[in-house]
Amino acid sequence: TAPLLHGKTVMITGASSGIGAAAARAFAAEGAAVVLMARRDDKLEHHARLIRESGGEALCVAGDVTESSDVQRAVDQARDTYGRLDAAFNNAGWASSGTPLHKTEDTDYDRIMDVNVRGVWNCLRAQITAMLETRTRGSIVNTSSVAGLRATGTAAPYIAAKHAVLGLTRAAADEYGPSGIRVNALVVGSTHTELMDEVLTQTPSLYEPFTSRAIQRRLADPSEIAQAALWLCSDRSSFTTGAAVPVDGGWT
């Protein structure tokens, strides 16, 4: 059988580390040309080089998802280089935790909303426009969180932002389903990445609940989240849209 993403072009944001970097490897191994976006271009180039050395195809676009012009540039480069955009994994995100709601600074609130919500918003608009223009029956996957469905600790802006990601996912799925564009979200549980290391450094007491609330009693490896994103980006999930797909080790 052909590789799952054979002939497809997939844009991945937050591809410089963690879940996004794992997705880049997994998608490229399944035949996709991957368009990698994040701010740290040295890290992007490192991952792209490894992919090319394994026989894969990768393009790097250094940029900030909160800037619509950067996101547009990534979509344009995908189309210019590979002809069209078939799928996207909108995964860039940032969290901080441990500050009670009433002590949270506006700057923190703004940054969290900007990266997690405006970032996904910028991506959806540019990607859907490109897919409609090329009449591509595309698949878009947004990274939400177990914090997108419930409160998971002292992190009000992050919890609100990940709820908003599910709202945008459902709205876009509903509007563009008739055009053949699917939009889904991953409800990601605690995963061992740079972000998790940063959160646990800020608030070490979170390690216990983050592992014990998953019935598997462990953190996920980023590659486990990447496999779910791969399925959603591929035609294997052709009748799934508007869904919040849990990849959370059984979070309770």
Ligand code: NDP
């Ligand atoms: P990492 O910190 O390893 O990765 C985050 C990625 O987002 C990096 O590649 C970073 O790249 C990128 N990024 C951050 N801000 C921006 C920006 N403004 N513009 C472009 N890229 C940006 O963490 P994870 O892999 O854990 O995070 C990936 C997603 O998973 C996030 O949306 C996160 O909220 C979500 N998630 C993670 C969980 C976990 O337990 N780890 C649990 C639930 C959800 P760079 O700094 O180079 O720009």
